[in-house]
Amino acid sequence: KAGVTQTPRYLIKTRGQQVTLSCSPISGHRSVSWYQQTPGQGLQFLFEYFSETQRNKGNFPGRFSGRQFSNSRSEMNVSTLELGDSALYLCASSPVQANYGYTFGSGTRLTVV
Amino acid sequence: TQLLEQSPQFLSIQEGENLTVYCNSSSVFSSLQWYRQEPGEGPVLLVTVVTGGEVKKLKRLTFQFGDARKDSSLHITAAQPGDTGLYLCAGTTGNQFYFGTGTSLTVIP
Numbered sequence: 670k671a672g673v674t675q676t677p678r679y680l681i682k683t684r685g686q687q688v689t690l691s692c693s694p695i696s697g698h699r700s701v702s703w704y705q706q707t708p709g710q711g712l713q714f715l716f717e718y719f720s721e722t723q724r725n726k727g728n729f730p731g732r733f734s735g736r737q738f739s740n741s742r743s744e745m746n747v748s749t750l751e752l753g754d755s756a757l758y759l760c761a762s763s764p765v766q767a768n769y770g771y772t773f774g775s776g777t778r779l780t781v782v
Numbered sequence: 783t784q785l786l787e788q789s790p791q792f793l794s795i796q797e798g799e800n801l802t803v804y805c806n807s808s809s810v811f812s813s814l815q816w817y818r819q820e821p822g823e824g825p826v827l828l829v830t831v832v833t834g835g836e837v838k839k840l841k842r843l844t845f846q847f848g849d850a851r852k853d854s855s856l857h858i859t860a861a862q863p864g865d866t867g868l869y870l871c872a873g874t875t876g877n878q879f880y881f882g883t884g885t886s887l888t889v890i891p
Binding site for chain 1: 784812813815817822823824825826827830870872873874878879881883884
């Protein structure tokens with residue numbers, strides 16, 4: 670079966686712009702989580718969506734937002750980009766919740782210049 | 783302070799050597815998972831352990847969950863260059879899911 674698909678794979682944006690990243694989970698998985706990964710901070714939890722509702726949120730500013738559609742596909746948006754937002758953004762899906770085990774996408778590498 | 787501390791942070795060994803990576807916490811976890819991540823890719827789930835004292839084997843990899851469910855270890859026998867990557871433990875405690883700080887392993891041919 671198809672894995673978790675993230676688009677785009679690479680993105681270069683300018684400070685102050687906004688960006689939208691997309692994630693298609695494994696078919697049948699209703700939970701989608703987003704993580705930011707940087708060399709210095711490791712994997713930082715952004716938010717989790719389940720059946721179109723945000724179930725959990727990490728400690729990120731309001732510039733980071735997300736949503737989930739009825740087909741479980743998810744998007745995350747970052748507004749007013751800062752240089753420090755440069756990172757690998759990972760989407761992970763699971764059948765119900767994280768302790769069942771995540772399947773990760775390959776990520777979107779965002780570079781803010 | 784991270785809830786799940788991994789040690790060592792970096793490890794560089796020769797092909798054929800054995801190694802152990804540790805994942806420790808002061809909290810009790812209902813389950814623990816181990817992932818491996820290669821550069822430019824997302825982490826891949828290797829195993830989930832749920833019972834204190836549980837030992838699982840995956841070819842040359844042995845995973846153990848501590849009796850008190852506060853720690854876990856990953857032992858690799860006869861490491862190969864293909865084992866190179868970032869190893870992450872992760873688990874659920876208090877209805878929250880956490881990732882460990884990570885161990886970067888390099889196996890030199």
